[in-house]
Amino acid sequence: MNCKWLGVAPSTGRALRIVVPYMAAAGLWIGLSDAIALWLAADAGVYARLQAWKGTGFVLATGLLLHVLMREQFVRIERSHAKARNLATRLRRMLESLDDLIFVFDDRLRFADAYYPDHSAQLMPPEHFMGRTADEMGMPAEIGRALERVRDECSTQPIDYALDMKGGRFWYSAKLSPMTDENGKFVGVIAVVRDITGLKSSEQRFRRLFEDLNNVAVQGYDADRRVVFWNTASEALYGYSREEALGRRFEELIIPPAFRDEAIRMHDDWVVKDKPIPSGELELLHRDGELIPVFCCHTMLRNERGEAEMYCVDVDLRELRETQAQLRRAATHDPLTGLPNRMLARDRFDQAMALAVREQTLLALLFVDLDHFKIINDTLGHGVGDRFLQEIGRRLPSCLRESDTISRQGGDEFLVVLPGLRDRGAVAAIAQKIIETVQEPCDIDGRALTCSCSIGIALQPDDGGDFDSLLLRADTAMYQAKASGRNTFRFFTAQMNADAHERLVMLSHLRQAVQRGELELHYQPQVELATGRVVGAEALLRWQCAELGSVPPARFIPLAEESGLIIPIGEWVLREACRQARAWYDQGLELAVMAVNVSALQFHRGDPVEMVGRILRETGLPAECLELELTESLLVQDGSGTTLNTLRRLKALGLRIAIDDFGTGYSSLAYLRRFPIDKLKIDRAFVRDLASDPEDAAIVNLIVDLGRILKLKTVAEGVEDHGQLAFLCERGCNDGQGYLFARPMPAAAFAAWLGSGPLLPGQPGQDCPPHAA
Ligand SMILES: Nc1nc2c(ncn2[C@@H]2O[C@H](COP(=O)(O)OP(=O)(O)OP(=O)(O)O)[C@@H](O)[C@H]2O)c(=O)[nH]1
Incomplete structure (x- = not known):
C-alpha cells in the first residue's frame, strides 16, 4: 500500500499496511461469523457455545498472527542492530588505522570520543580525558582558544602545537572542524590531528643545516x-x-x-x-x-x-x-720569477711588431743567458740557484722602459723585447746596461754571488719579420757571444748564420765519422821530469773528415758534447787507446800508462764502470795501464754522491784517475780529499806564462804543493820551453807533457819515437835535480 499520499512517516505507513487489512478481515469475520452462528444455532445454549468457540478461535488466530508479525519484526530489528554494531566497529577500526588521531568534542568542548592508533604510545588511554576539556587536561591554551573559535565562528581552524609527554616533546598539526545536527545546531568539534614530530625535527635539522x-x-x-x-x-x-x-x-x-x-x-x-x-x-x-x-x-x-x-x-x-686569476697568470707568467713567460713575450712581441711596421721603427729581441750558471746550482744547490734567478728577474726590469718586455724562457735564459728604438746604438746601450746589472753581486744568505751573462741580439726588420726567426737568430748571436769569451753581447750577423749552418753540416758528418773510419788517435808522451823517462801517453782524438778535411778537436769536440755524440765516440776512443796500449805492451815498448779523456756526459749516462771493465776485458789491457782523465766540474757536480761511488768502483778495477785541466774549474779541497784521485794535470794556461806571470807561477806552485801534501802526482801540460821545464823541475812537479818533449803523433810514429830510446831535449834531467820532498 502506498501511503505517501497520507503524508505519514514511512514507519507509520508500514504499520498501517499490516493493521488496515487486519481490521478489515477482523470486522468481516465478526459480522459474518455472528450471522453464521445465528443460522446454525438451534437454541440459545448452542448459540452461546458457538460464540465461545468462535471467540476462542479468533483470539488464537490473532495471537498466532501477532506472534508471527512480532517475531519477524524483532528479527529485523536485531539484524539491523547487529549491522549497526558491525558498521560502528568497522568505522572505529578504520579511524584507528589512520595515521591521524581523531578526537571528538561535545558542544561544551569536552572530550567525547577518541580514535588513534595503538602505536601512539605517548598518548594516555581515552578514559583519562573523556568528559574533560583541553584546559582541564593541561593542554596548551591555544588549543582551548582554537576550539572556542570553531564553536563561535562555526569554522574550521588549523593549529600546530607541541606537547611534552613521556618520550619527549611531540609536535602535532590539527584541523578542528565544527559538527552540527540536521538543523545546523552546533553539537561538537571533530579534530583531525597529525603527528608532525618527525617532520618538525627534520625541518629543524634542515633549518639548522642552513643556518650553520x-x-x-x-x-x-x-x-x-x-x-x-x-x-x-x-x-x-x-x-x-x-x-x-x-x-x-x-x-x-x-x-x-x-x-x-x-x-x-x-x-x-x-x-x-x-x-x-x-x-x-x-x-x-x-x-x-x-x-x-x-x-x-x-x-x-x-x-x-x-x-x-x-x-x-x-x-x-x-x-x-682568485684561482682563475692565478691560472691566467700561471699560463702567462713564469712561476719562479713572476716575469712574463715565452707565450706572453710572443704576444707582446707581435703587438710591438705591428707597431714597429706601422711606425717604421726598430724592434730588437735580446736573448740573455747567464754564464756558467750551472756552477751556482752545482756548488750551492738548486735552492740558491732559484733565488739567484729570482734576484736577476727582479733586477732586469730596472734597466728597461715601461714599453719593454722581459720574460724568462726557462733555465737561465731571459728574453727582452725592445720596441721603438732608433738605431743599433740604442740597443747596444741597453744590452750593456743589462750586462752590468746582471754582474752586480747578489747577496744570498750573506754570500755575495756574481754571474755574468751573454746576450744575442736580433733586429726587425734586418734579421727577420716574426718572433720565431728573430728568436732563432738572437739565440745564434748569443751562442757567438758565449764563444767570444762570454760576458758580452753580439748582434746577429750573416756570418753567424753561416757558422750555425756549418755547425749543422759538421754535425751530420760527425755522426758518420766512426763508421767511416775517419777518427784517429794521436799519442802525446808524458815524461817523468826528474829522469826524462817516458811514463805514459795521452790519447788525443783527431778527425779527418772526407768532406771537410782535418777538423780541429776544439771545433768538433764541443759539438760532439752538445749533441751527445761524445758517448759513442768516447767509447770508440777508449777501446782504440786500450787496444793500442796492449799492442805496444805486447811489442815490449816501455809505456807505463795510457791516459784517455772521459767526458762528463759519458760519465753520467749509462754505466761507465761496466763499459771500462768490458773494454779492458776485450782488449786485454791490464787495468793499471789505463788512466782516465776527468774534468773538475764532473767532481764538483756530485751532489748525490753517485760520482764518488762510480769513481770508487772504477778504482776497484785497478786503473788510475787524473783530474784534467786542474785549476780552471771551481776546485774544492774537500773533493780532492774525498775522491780516489791519483794525479792532477796542471792546465796549460798556467804553464804557458810561467816565466812572465807571477800569478800563474804561484798557482803552479800551489798545485804542486797541494799534490805533494795530498800525495797526488802532478803533471804539467803544455810544456814548451826549457824555462818552464826548469821551473817545474825546481818546484817538484812530477811529470810533464808538451811540445818540448814531443807533439801528439799517430800510433806508428809514436812507437818509432818511443823505440828510439829515452831522450830529453837539452837533457833536462841534468838541470833538474830530483825533488827532495
Ligand atoms: N736553479 C735553477 N736552475 C735551473 C732551472 N732551470 C734550469 N736550471 C739549470 O740552469 C743551468 C743552465 O745551464 P746552461 O745554460 O746549459 O749552462 P751554463 O752553466 O749557464 O753555461 P753557459 O750557458 O754555457 O755559460 C742547468 O744547470 C740547469 O739545470 C731552474 O728553474 N732553477
Whole structure:
C-alpha cells in the first residue's frame, strides 16, 4: 500500500499496511461469523457455545498472527542492530588505522570520543580525558582558544602545537572542524590531528643545516623585502650579524646603490607577477663597502601563513676568481720569477711588431743567458740557484722602459723585447746596461754571488719579420757571444748564420765519422821530469773528415758534447787507446800508462764502470795501464754522491784517475780529499806564462804543493820551453807533457819515437835535480 499520499512517516505507513487489512478481515469475520452462528444455532445454549468457540478461535488466530508479525519484526530489528554494531566497529577500526588521531568534542568542548592508533604510545588511554576539556587536561591554551573559535565562528581552524609527554616533546598539526545536527545546531568539534614530530625535527635539522652552513650564504626576505632568515655564512660574507640583519630590507644591507631600483623591481615582479629572478653572478655589498662577487640562486617559498618569502642562496666567488686569476697568470707568467713567460713575450712581441711596421721603427729581441750558471746550482744547490734567478728577474726590469718586455724562457735564459728604438746604438746601450746589472753581486744568505751573462741580439726588420726567426737568430748571436769569451753581447750577423749552418753540416758528418773510419788517435808522451823517462801517453782524438778535411778537436769536440755524440765516440776512443796500449805492451815498448779523456756526459749516462771493465776485458789491457782523465766540474757536480761511488768502483778495477785541466774549474779541497784521485794535470794556461806571470807561477806552485801534501802526482801540460821545464823541475812537479818533449803523433810514429830510446831535449834531467820532498 502506498501511503505517501497520507503524508505519514514511512514507519507509520508500514504499520498501517499490516493493521488496515487486519481490521478489515477482523470486522468481516465478526459480522459474518455472528450471522453464521445465528443460522446454525438451534437454541440459545448452542448459540452461546458457538460464540465461545468462535471467540476462542479468533483470539488464537490473532495471537498466532501477532506472534508471527512480532517475531519477524524483532528479527529485523536485531539484524539491523547487529549491522549497526558491525558498521560502528568497522568505522572505529578504520579511524584507528589512520595515521591521524581523531578526537571528538561535545558542544561544551569536552572530550567525547577518541580514535588513534595503538602505536601512539605517548598518548594516555581515552578514559583519562573523556568528559574533560583541553584546559582541564593541561593542554596548551591555544588549543582551548582554537576550539572556542570553531564553536563561535562555526569554522574550521588549523593549529600546530607541541606537547611534552613521556618520550619527549611531540609536535602535532590539527584541523578542528565544527559538527552540527540536521538543523545546523552546533553539537561538537571533530579534530583531525597529525603527528608532525618527525617532520618538525627534520625541518629543524634542515633549518639548522642552513643556518650553520659555512660556505653557502642563505637569506630569506618577506614580501616587503625584510630579512626573515640570515644564516651564519651570510654573517661572514656580508659582515652583518643575524640580529643586525633581521627585519632590515635587502637594499639597506647588501644591494649596491646602482643596482637598488632594479633589485626592488625584480623582487616585486616576482612577488606580484610571479616572474622569477634568474640565477647568476652578482656583486653584492659587504658591510665595509667591499663588492663581493657571488653566484646567486633565488627561490620563492610560502610561509605557514601562505605569504611569499624569497630565499637567496649565495656562493662566494672570491676564491674562484682568485684561482682563475692565478691560472691566467700561471699560463702567462713564469712561476719562479713572476716575469712574463715565452707565450706572453710572443704576444707582446707581435703587438710591438705591428707597431714597429706601422711606425717604421726598430724592434730588437735580446736573448740573455747567464754564464756558467750551472756552477751556482752545482756548488750551492738548486735552492740558491732559484733565488739567484729570482734576484736577476727582479733586477732586469730596472734597466728597461715601461714599453719593454722581459720574460724568462726557462733555465737561465731571459728574453727582452725592445720596441721603438732608433738605431743599433740604442740597443747596444741597453744590452750593456743589462750586462752590468746582471754582474752586480747578489747577496744570498750573506754570500755575495756574481754571474755574468751573454746576450744575442736580433733586429726587425734586418734579421727577420716574426718572433720565431728573430728568436732563432738572437739565440745564434748569443751562442757567438758565449764563444767570444762570454760576458758580452753580439748582434746577429750573416756570418753567424753561416757558422750555425756549418755547425749543422759538421754535425751530420760527425755522426758518420766512426763508421767511416775517419777518427784517429794521436799519442802525446808524458815524461817523468826528474829522469826524462817516458811514463805514459795521452790519447788525443783527431778527425779527418772526407768532406771537410782535418777538423780541429776544439771545433768538433764541443759539438760532439752538445749533441751527445761524445758517448759513442768516447767509447770508440777508449777501446782504440786500450787496444793500442796492449799492442805496444805486447811489442815490449816501455809505456807505463795510457791516459784517455772521459767526458762528463759519458760519465753520467749509462754505466761507465761496466763499459771500462768490458773494454779492458776485450782488449786485454791490464787495468793499471789505463788512466782516465776527468774534468773538475764532473767532481764538483756530485751532489748525490753517485760520482764518488762510480769513481770508487772504477778504482776497484785497478786503473788510475787524473783530474784534467786542474785549476780552471771551481776546485774544492774537500773533493780532492774525498775522491780516489791519483794525479792532477796542471792546465796549460798556467804553464804557458810561467816565466812572465807571477800569478800563474804561484798557482803552479800551489798545485804542486797541494799534490805533494795530498800525495797526488802532478803533471804539467803544455810544456814548451826549457824555462818552464826548469821551473817545474825546481818546484817538484812530477811529470810533464808538451811540445818540448814531443807533439801528439799517430800510433806508428809514436812507437818509432818511443823505440828510439829515452831522450830529453837539452837533457833536462841534468838541470833538474830530483825533488827532495
Ligand atoms: N736553479 C735553477 N736552475 C735551473 C732551472 N732551470 C734550469 N736550471 C739549470 O740552469 C743551468 C743552465 O745551464 P746552461 O745554460 O746549459 O749552462 P751554463 O752553466 O749557464 O753555461 P753557459 O750557458 O754555457 O755559460 C742547468 O744547470 C740547469 O739545470 C731552474 O728553474 N732553477
